[in-house]
Amino acid sequence: MEPTFLKSILDNDFYKFTMQHAVIKLFPKAKVRYGFINRGKHIFPSGFADLLRKSLDTMANLRLTKDEKKYLSHYCPYLDPTYLDFLQGYSYDPSEVQITQEDSELNVIIEGYWYRTILWEVPLMSLISELFYKSNHLIRLNDDAIKEVTKNKIDSYNKMGVSILEFGTRRRHSYDVHSLVNETLRTNGAESFLGTSNVHFAMINNKRPLGTHAHEWFMFHAAQYGFKMANSISLEHWTQVYGGDLGIALTDTYTTDIFFSQFDKKYSKLFDGVRHDSGDPVEFAEKVISHYIKMGIGPKSKAIVFSDSLNFDKVKVISDFCKDKIKMSFGIGTNFTNDVGLPSMNMVIKLTEVKLDNTHWQGVVKLSDEKNKTTGTPEMIALAKQVLGI
Incomplete structure (x- = not known):
């Protein structure tokens, strides 16, 4: 082979x-x-x-x-x-x-x-x-079937009126499927499809790439500065480099509760929002909204990027809860790039x-x-x- x-x-x-x-x-x-x-x-x-x-x-x-x-x-x-x-x-x-x-x-x-x-x-x-x-x-679904599956999904998200990001590089079925999915999302995404985390396909789509940082950023800081200081110094270093750009903070490297106990008013104001990657998404949204209210910040001025094993049903539940409370978007990975009639990895x-x-x-x-x-x-x-x- x-x-x-x-x-x-x-x-x-x-x-x-x-x-x-x-x-x-x-x-x-x-x-x-x-x-x-x-x-x-x-x-x-x-x-x-x-x-x-x-x-x-x-x-x-x-x-x-x-x-x-x-x-x-x-x-x-x-x-x-x-x-x-x-x-x-x-x-x-x-x-x-x-x-x-x-x-x-x-x-x-x-x-x-x-x-x-x-x-x-x-x-x-x-x-x-x-x-x-x-x-x-x-053997996967043929190209036309993959396009149809993807079109049906983005049509549903368009009707729901939510913002969708494609986050599926790591566990995609193949480059060819990934390309088909992005082509279909770009063609049928209307206002819902904001773009992709994959820089190559973002360039093909003529859009800016999406993303900020991953768990390893916080894990390294814990080794360097200790577990108690990991979140704070990770965020501080991020703002030193980017000065307010790329302002979505990842919350769950050392549990969300620990993160929010250290996400003080300075960082809560400076960062545009947070990313959810594990645990119950509605409970997470409740915590985020409560945190911003506690900090004297209007939750509607902030955003949550949900990115944990999402599909249409999960997005619907989360969207119904967050609507009119806080801005939201949904990073969908394997459900886009590896829905080809085979078990995903x-x-x-x-x-x-x-x-x-x-x-x-x-x-x-x-x-x-x-x-x-x-x-x-x-x-x-x-x-x-x-x-x-x-």
């Missing part, structure tokens, strides 16, 4: 580039490790690791083109020209990724300087997903360890609002809970 080739260095989620920009400024010497977590217990066929390695090796040839650089300069003016010059000279180094396979179990470890390795996670997951379906010879690649200046490797922790999304060693999880009083 032939390897899969990515078509662009921008075929990645936007928050990877925004975080890379910030890491280069603030933590250029930090080293990290990421690990693959097979949550769905998927069985990988013999030879899968070799196929993934061949596909990954071809990524070393990707380069930022002049047109892509011009696009970023126009749509993302908060990215420094020096960073865009860096990105133009950047190339993936496949030696940063170790891939092994024991029977049907796939193991992937990424290691190196954070400012370099931060770009691997999303395209690597999209390759694993696409190659999984190819190597198992699983359940997998992640997460930051596992960091190595700060002149120190040893240190494990990192994520304490989600859902237990199955918590990551880290039992010892580090227990320590984080003890320190944070959870």
